[in-house]
Amino acid sequence: MIQLNSRALSVATQKHLQKVRQRIDAKPDFANQASKAQSEWNSKSGSVTKAAVFSEIKEKLISMCVGVEVCNYCENNEATDIEHIYPKSFSPERAFRWENYLLSCSTCNSKHKLDRFAIFDPNLFDPFFEIPRGSGKPANDDGVMINPRVENPLEFFWLDIENRTFILNPQLSLDSRGTKRAEYTLKLLGLNDRETLxxxxxxxxxxxxxxxxxxxxxxxxxxxxxxxxxxxxxxxxxxxxxxxxxxxxxxxxxxxxxxxxxxxxxxxxxxxxxxxxxxxxxxxxxxxxxxxx
Ligand SMILES: [Zn+2]
Structure with missing residues (x-):
């Protein structure tokens, strides 16, 4: 996993995303916003205009992929899915945010990451918490997973080449928060657990x-x-x-x-x-x- 070079969307597409966000924000509470985000997502290509927007988004994401259209998480399989870094069920306000997208393969998206989401919550004894599905609005949006759109994963990991295990390890220089972020990301995406990788x-x-x-x-x-x-x-x-x-x-x-x-x-x-x-x-x-x- 390496950091992506982000590209800009056209003004028309940015405006379209903004309008969808306004429709989601207009809903009275979190549950309704989450369900609106899901229904907007299901119909995101439901008209010629909408299809053009998402075709531009997909094309830009393809051009940002590491390697040739390869998944930005595992770097091994074809990148087919528009993936929400912050899942739309926990962060409906980010469901139509450009900065929250990357392309991943369906294995990473549907078998590993799913809509799992962990936050650091200072009110908990263990400040590391994966939120159970359907538990409503998270206490905050201080996500644990490393975000390759804005962060450099290689500041968190190193790859064991010398001993030929090819396992990704948390950097020794990290503080405890950084180490938890690295460990959680590796576990969530199964980057070491999959022998194929x-x-x-x-x-x-x-x-x-x-x-x-x-x-x-x-x-x-x-x-x-x-x-x-x-x-x-x-x-x-x-x-x-x-x-x-x-x-x-x-x-x-x-x-x-x-x-x-x-x-x-x-x-x-x-x-x-x-x-x-x-x-x-x-x-x-x-x-x-x-x-x-
Ligand atoms: Zn993948």
Whole structure:
């Protein structure tokens, strides 16, 4: 999970969302607001105008996705669902707020996160509380889950690459509140509990390192023959082109492979933890431009 680069909505779409929010706010109490938010959501594409609004929202969210349309929580599956970071049942006022949306896969949305929501409540002995469904308006909106629209999850987690467990751990430097936020988010989204994700992160690390190594070798190549030996299939070298042109094309293709691959958290962590990874660190030294990718 990495922070998303937010994009702006058109004025027309912002106005549409504002009108829907006003209809929800106009309801007399929390229960009615929550049920209005749900019915507005169910009919959000119910007319040509509404469909255009949500088509723009979906398109913008796709362009903000990490990797190629990959879920912003697990980074493993296709991002299909418009997900409310604050669930609409607990936060109807945010049901039509742009800042509350991201794209997730249906597994993360429907099997893990659902509409679970925890807050920090200073009135409770344990100030950490997942609110039971249907319990009405939360005492506050001090959400526990890390919000990747406005926060950098990598300030809360680190990925264990060195011991090859590929488990995400809370940062040791966090205070107790930060640690609870990290632990809750990992548990809520099942980011460590799903073995598939840990295995996929491990494979992603090998892939990224392979592409980086090839990039370094292409960068340092001096003959067309060595380019042919390094370029991975199905990326074929066109020997009829001038060498510098072909070298740049292969470099760009390898950079693109890295930029578009799923599990960008793994790439970010390879960069951040490179001092502990001598081989990878060596590649970054030979191609420091890759630290900007
Ligand atoms: Zn997912």
């Amino acid at each position: 840990r295995t996929a992160r491990k494979s992603a690390a090998s892939y990224y390192i392979d592409r980086l190594e090839r990039y370094v070798k292409v960068k340092e190549a001096t003959t067309m023959q060595s380019l042919e030996a390094i370029a991975p299939e199905p990326l074929f070298v066109n020997t009829t082109l001038p060498f510098p042109e072909e070298q740049e094309r292969i470099k760009a293709a390898l950079q693109n492979d890295i930029r578009q691959y799923s599990h960008p958290t793994v790439w970010q962590e390879l960069k951040r933890q490179r001092a502990q990874l001598p081989k990878t660190n060596g590649y970054f030294k030979r191609a420091p431009e890759a630290l900007e990718w």
